[in-house]
C-alpha cells in the first residue's frame with residue numbers, strides 16, 4: 001500500500017490515523033529518480049476561521065461571499081493575485097441566467113439563477129463591465145441570451161464584493177495541503193511569501209476546479225482527461241462591425257446578439273459563424289491549432305475571448321505535460337493572430353491584449369460526492385427533494401437540451417464530498433458524466449453551486465455540525481432569503 005492509498009483508506013475506514021494528519025503534494029509517490037528527500041517536520045502558525053473556501057474562481061467568489069453574509073468568519077485562498085478564475089480567463093459568455101425559452105415557442109422567459117450571481121451582473125452593469133443579458137437574435141437554440149463580460153472589471157467587482165462582505169481574501173496563496181482527523185477535515189495548509197500556515201475551520205469548500213483540497217484530504221476522484229486544454233486570449237485592434245459585415249456578406253452568421261458595448265445599447269456583443277466565409281487556408285490552419293471563432297465583446301475594438309484548444313496526452317494535473325502545453329498554446333496564439341491579420345477583414349491590426357496566466361481546463365479531477373448528477377437528470381429536467389438551485393442551459397444545445405426549455409435542480413447531496421464530514425465542493429469538479437457535466441460546469445451553474453455550498457458551510461460552522469447533519473429546510477430557507485430561485 002503506497003502513501004496515497006494509505007491516506008485514502010485511513011479516511012474512508014476511519015483507521016487509526018495520527019491526529020490531524022497533514023496531507024500535501026509530497027504524497028505523490030513516484031519521483032523520477034526513485035530517490036526521496038525526507039522533509040523535516042515544522043511547527044506552523046495557526047489561524048482560525050469558521051469557513052475556508054479554497055479557490056477564488058467562478059464558484060469560490062460566490063461561496064465566500066455567501067458564507068460571510070451568513071456571519072461566518074471566512075477566508076478565501078487563491079493562488080493568483082486576483083479573484084476571477086476561469087470566468088475571467090477561459091469562457092466566452094456567462095451561460096446562463098435564463099431558461100432556453102427562445103428555442104421552445106410558447107415557453108415563458110424565466111430568470112432562473114438569481115441571488116449573488118445576479119448581484120455580480122448588476123454591479124458589472126454599473127461599472128460598464130457587461131453587455132447585460134442580450135437576447136440572441138440568431139442561434140438561440142443554443143442559448144437564449146448572451147451575457148458577455150469585461151474580464152478585468154469582473155476581477156475588480158468581485159474583489160470589492162468580497163471585501164464588502166468581510167471575507168479575508170488570501171490571494172497569492174497556495175492551498176498546499178489538508179489537515180485531516182479521521183473523516184473530519186480540520187483545516188488547510190496555506191503557503192505564501194508570509195510563510196506556511198495551518199488554517200483551521202469548522203467547514204471547508206473546495207472550489208479549486210482541480211479538486212486540490214479534496215484530493216489532499218483523501219477524497220476519491222477520477223481524472224477523465226476528456227477535453228482539450230485552452231489558453232484563451234483577448235484580441236484588440238479589431239473592428240467588430242467590419243468583421244460582422246464580412247460574415248454577413250457571405251451569409252455566414254450563425255449566432256448574433258446585440259446589447260451594451262462601448263457605452264451604447266443595441267451593439268453586436270456576440271458573433272459566431274459557419275466556416276463558409278473563410279478561405280480554405282484559414283480553415284486548414286485554424287483546425288490545426290484548435291482555433292474557435294465564437295466571439296463576445298463589450299468594446300468596439302476588442303474580441304474578449306479567442307480560444308485555441310490542445311488535447312493533452314495525460315490529465316492536466318501533470319506538471320511537466322502542462323508545461324509543454326503552456327508553450328504550445330502560446331505558439332498557437334501567435335499563429336492565430338497571424339491568421340486573423342491575413343484572412344479576416346476587420347482584424348488587419350489585431351494583437352494580443354490579454355492571455356490567461358495559466359492554461360484553462362474544462363475539468364481535471366472529478367471529486368466523488370454523495371450524489372453524481374446524471375445526464376438523464378439534466379435532460380429530463382429533474383428536480384430533487386434537496387434542490388439548492390435551478391439551472392436551464394446545456395453547452396451541447398441544440399443537440400442536447402433540457403426538456404421543454406425547463407430547468408433541473410442541483411441537489412445539496414451533489415455538493416457534499418463523499419467520505420468526509422465537513423467538506424463541500426462546487427464548480428466544474430462535480431459531476432462525472434460527460435453530458436451532464438456539459439451543463440453543470442458552466443459559469444452560472446458554478447456560481448449558483450458556490451452560493452449553496454458557501455451558505456451550507458456557514459450554517460454547519462455555526463452549528464458545529466457535519467454537512468450531512470444540516471437540516472435541508474434550514475439551508476433552503478437561508479437560500480430563499482438570499483434571493484436564490486428554486487423551481488421545486
Ligand SMILES: Cc1cc2nc3c(=O)[nH]c(=O)nc-3n(C[C@H](O)[C@H](O)[C@H](O)COP(=O)(O)OP(=O)(O)OC[C@H]3O[C@@H](n4cnc5c(N)ncnc54)[C@H](O)[C@@H]3O)c2cc1C
Nearest residue numbers: 055057058059079085086090091092093095175427428443
Ligand atoms: C476554454 C473554456 C471556455 C469556456 N467557455 C464557457 C462559456 O462560454 N460559458 C460558460 O458559462 N462557461 C464556459 N466554460 C466553463 C466555465 O468557465 C468553467 O467550468 C467555470 O468557470 C469553472 O468554475 P470553477 O469555480 O469550478 O473554477 P475556476 O473558475 O477555474 O476557479 C478555480 C480557482 O481556484 C484557484 N486554485 C486552483 N488550485 C488552487 C490551489 N491549490 N490553491 C489556491 N488556489 C487554487 C484557481 O486559480 C482559480 O481561481 C469554459 C471553460 C473553458 C476552460
